Amino acid sequence: MDALWMVSPLLLVPLLLWTSTTFAFYFKKFFYVAWMMFLALLAIPMSVAKSGGRDIENMRIIRFMVRHVKYLLGLRMEVSGQEHLQLQGPYVIISNHQSSLDVLGMMEILPDRCTTIAKKELIYAGTVGLICWLGGIVFINRKKTSDAKSVMSDAAKTMLEDQIRLWVFPEGTRNQQGDLLPFKKGAFHLAVQAQVPIIPVVFSSYSNFYRRKEKQFNSGTIRLKILPKIETKGMTSDDVSSLADKSYQVMRSAFLEISDSIAQSNGPTRH
């Protein structure tokens, strides 16, 4: 009995360590969602006051409101290739998609008059849904290909008429498998239909600070690499597959390169 009393406090040590990282994981996730909901609540009246309703200019307000959130979560952003975004007129940005944390990187580099394409379910996310609508986010129904395609073709026209840039996640869903998923074609049809360039953007792997399975959410660095534009002038729908393949290749090699260099600078990581 005595021996058990001596041992049990020692057993508490690993238990406390386990709960503290797990606790931090849930706490940071909860805080992130709650804080974004709160920021959206502030941004809604600001957007309505500025532009009276749904308007792409509201993305400036959203960008401004989200920029500090990285500090609250202990994340650092390292951006390279910013000069590639200095193009006149509309273009399509494509990037990999790991988590809702991508919004932080997106707001770090979002050019003016740029909004994004998102699944329609996001509109039901309370204040976040409303601010997305006010920011002109284009919602698509992924379960109905024909609907999604027609929304994307309309978007190609609007891009040119209103001089708008669109950010698309060509993987079509979130993915943290340490590699890119095969690309869907929508972003490439969009760029070809509008005859505008594609600018690939790559987020480094989050696996060195965020591991969902292991319930870890530490401080860390996100590298954001903006790659040179890929022209689509003169291309037709016949070129879409090769355009998608080419984009995939350049993004995949950039992803492996920047993710690897972070893993090395942080020392070995557990997987």
Ligand SMILES: CCCCCC/C=C\CCCCCCCCCC(=O)SCCNC(=O)CCNC(=O)[C@H](O)C(C)(C)COP(=O)(O)OP(=O)(O)OC[C@H]1O[C@@H](n2cnc3c(N)ncnc32)[C@H](O)[C@@H]1OP(=O)(O)O
């Ligand atoms: C102030 C504080 C606020 C705080 C809150 C923050 C608020 C705001 C910040 C904003 C940030 C919000 C961030 C939101 C991120 C959300 C991201 C997402 O939701 S990702 C999911 C949605 N996005 C996508 O899915 C885009 C990528 N998907 C596609 O491009 C798909 O192709 C599609 C959805 C258009 C269609 O998909 P699917 O039904 O699966 O069909 P496919 O297999 O891809 O295609 C079938 C065939 O159709 C051809 N195709 C596709 N598109 C077209 C087209 N536009 N025109 C003609 N043809 C098309 C395609 O080539 C296929 O044919 P094939 O013969 O096989 O080639």
Ligand SMILES: CCCCCCCC/C=C\CCCCCCCC(=O)OC[C@@H](O)COP(=O)(O)O
């Ligand atoms: C009252 C409802 C409350 C719902 C609360 C959810 C609110 C989310 C709040 C804060 C996060 C802010 C950033 C939101 C934008 C990110 C959205 C996102 O990343 O969507 C996932 C989508 O790309 C792919 O979806 P799937 O991986 O296919 O699934």
